[in-house]
Structures are given as C-alpha cells and as structure tokens.
Amino acid sequence: MGGAKRLRIVGHGESSRLRLVGDWGERPLEGIREARRLEAALDKMLRDQVRQAKEAGCSWTDIGRALGTTKQAAWERFSGED
Numbered sequence: 001m002g003g004a005k006r007l008r009i010v011g012h013g014e015s016s017r018l019r020l021v022g023d024w025g026e027r028p029l030e031g032i033r034e035a036r037r038l039e040a041a042l043d044k045m046l047r048d049q050v051r052q053a054k055e056a057g058c059s060w061t062d063i064g065r066a067l068g069t070t071k072q073a074a075w076e077r078f079s080g081e082d
Contacts, residue, residue, distance in 0.1 A: 050078045
C-alpha cells in the first residue's frame with residue numbers, strides 16, 4: 001500500500017477546493033466511495049444551515065441568494081425540512 005490518503009481543503013470562500021493527497025489514483029473506487037461520504041456529509045450540513053436560516057427568520061429569497069439560485073428552487077429543495 002502507498003501513503004496515507006487524505007483530503008485537504010485549500011483556499012477559502014469562493015476559491016475553496018478539495019485536494020486529494022496520497023495514493024487515491026491507485027484505488028479509484030475507494031476515492032469514489034469517499035467522495036460519496038463527503039457529499040452526504042455536505043448535504044446534511046447544507047440542510048441544517050437552511051433549517052437554521054429559516055428558524056432565524058431568513059426568507060426563501062435570502063436563502064436562494066446564498067445558495068446561488070432562486071427562491072423557488074431553494075423552496076422546492078428544502079421546504080419539506082422546516
């Protein structure tokens with residue numbers, strides 16, 4: 001086996017990126033599984049933040065803007081959560 005496999009967050013704000021560090025290329029299916037775990041964790045975090053925003057009195061328009069979408073798209077995706 002090669003070196004330790006890690007994910008590193010680089011940059012901040014709009015320039016944030018995930019960088020793979022280690023021998024991910026040798027085990028691409030493991031990398032896919034890890035990406036799916038991260039996707040699920042980020043989706044949960046996003047849903048929690050939208051719920052908190054609604055509880056704090058933020059409008060769907062404001063939430064849509066924060067998501068980079070319309071209020072309608074935000075409502076359609078997250079309205080069942082509140």
